[in-house]
Amino acid sequence: MAITTTTHLNFRGQAREALSYYRSVFGGEVSLFTYEQAQRAKSPAENELITWGQVLSDAGFHVMAYDVQPERDWSPGTIPFFVSVRGQDAAEIQGYWDKLVEGSTVVEPIGPAGWSPLYGMVKDRFGVTWVLDVEVAYAG
The missing domain is CATH 3.30.720.110 (Signal recognition particle alu RNA binding heterodimer, srp9/1)
Structure with a gap:
């Protein structure tokens, strides 16, 4: 059995833009799933936020990201990873x-x-x- 680890990045409304940017750097495909699609949006402002997203390339690059909901605490910290x-x-x-x-x-x-x-x-x-x-x- 094998496992993989994937870096999962948390953003406040920038997940879509960040994943697009990382795809432009490393290539691959972007997959996005919004709060609206997941039926998890608590307000219209959350509809287009990303609840799950990733960039995956044939070369092996893989990063995941999502937008932390406004009601949850979030801080990017100082070099947390x-x-x-x-x-x-x-x-x-x-x-x-x-x-x-x-x-x-x-x-x-x-x-x-x-x-x-x-x-x-x-x-x-x-x-x-x-x-x-x-x-x-x-x-x-």
């Missing part, structure tokens, strides 16, 4: 980086690191901190 994107192809990682940094704040510029020939950290316009690096096989 990182989304790690790791691959074996430096050109692929660099390509993701080049798209992700547009309109974002670079925390660590992409470049060589002690554990990877290519590593960088960026906080995107939605407040999500991403780390991208090239995976290296280690002799153990």
